[in-house]
Amino acid sequence: MSLKNFILGLAATFGTAWLAVVIVPFFTMRAMDPIVVVDEVAGTEEVFIPKRTGRVTDGSAVYAANGCYLCHTQVVRPTYAGNDMFRPDWGGIPDDEERGDTRRETNPFDFIGEHFAHVGVLRFGPDLSNVGNRVIHNYARGGDPEMWLYEFLYNPRALPERRKSRCPSHRFLFDQKPLRGQRSRLALNVGDENLEIIPSREARALVSYLLSLRKDQPVPDDLDFAPVARSDDG
Ligand code: HEC
Known part of the structure; x- marks a missing residue:
């Protein structure tokens, strides 16, 4: 091989690679516009983690002790694992x-700070991830959400639309006392005139916990698999 052919060979070998890796990409990509990140599309940057205070934590223990998790889940499943969003x-x-x-949908951040994640065993009753929201917005419309829950726990079958509810009654979470003087603010509107039925400490903690169940805070797009969010992206 002559020196001339050797030099030409070298130039061709390295020249082709240089063309393909440096020159061609440079000319094809230098005119590309930078991607603009618009806040409304990207949504929020951070995950909001609600504070779980003493009473809510106590209520979570009452929830566990009474086996609510046996019939109620707290996972709005990702759509690939079964659609819950409808x-x-x-x-x-x-x-x-x-x-x-x-x-x-639920994401792992939703359980941060919980002593025990009540993911649930069986879905015999409705998912409770957002039960606090539902009670406030739908069931107790205008009324007191706390009282709505006490009345439900005392007798889930009291309301006409829930005559056939299969949620067990939790009367043992209430104290029955003879009425002396004025009725307590939390007394249920049931029973004898001379008695008052008031929620025990456990019932009050449980209801605080149930009302705290609102897992719908905005999350960054990467975590947001809601069909609504996806269709917004166009
Ligand atoms: C034996 C299974 C079972 C257990 C245990 C159970 N539930 Fe239920 N629960 C149900 C069923 C079934 C429903 C749906 C019927 C209805 O809407 O009333 C329900 C409904 C509810 C609802 C109304 C939810 C909604 O959006 O309509 C709440 C709140 C609730 N349960 C709380 C509890 C709590 C708190 C506990 C534990 C102290 C508990 N449940 C234990 C079966 C159960």
């Missing part, structure tokens, strides 16, 4: 006055 209000509120459609 169920009314399981994943959030579809028509929240301030925030619009807040529905989304």
Whole structure:
């Protein structure tokens, strides 16, 4: 091989690679516009982790002790594992006055700070991930959400639309006392005139916990697999 052929060979070998790796990409990509990240599309950057205070933590223990997790889940499943998003209000509120459609699937951050994640064993009753939302927005409309829950726990079959409810009654979480003087603010509107039925410490903690169940805070897009969020992206 002559020196001339050797030099030409070298130039061709390295020249082709240089053309393909440096020159061609340079000319094809230098005119590309940078990707603009618009806040409304990217949503939020951070995950909001609600504070779980003493009473809510106590209520979570009452929830566990009474086996609520045996019949109630707290996971709005990702759509690939079964669609939960079509169920009314399981994943959030579809028509929240301030925030619009807040529905989304559950993600692991939703359980941060919980002593025990009540994912659930069986789904005999409805998912409770957003039960706090449902009670406030739908069931107790205008009324007191706390009282709605006490009355439900005392007798789940009291309301006409829940005559056939299969949620067990939790009367043992209430104390029955002879009425002396004025009725307690939390006394249930049931029973004898001379008696008052008031929620025990456990019932009050449990209801605080149930009302705290609102897993619909906005999450960054990477975590948001809600069909609504996806269709917004166009
Ligand atoms: C034997 C299974 C079972 C157990 C245990 C159980 N539930 Fe239920 N629960 C149900 C069923 C079934 C429903 C649906 C019927 C209805 O809407 O009333 C329900 C409904 C509810 C609802 C109304 C939810 C909604 O959005 O309509 C709440 C709140 C609730 N249960 C709380 C509890 C709590 C708190 C405990 C534990 C102290 C508990 N449940 C234990 C079966 C159960």
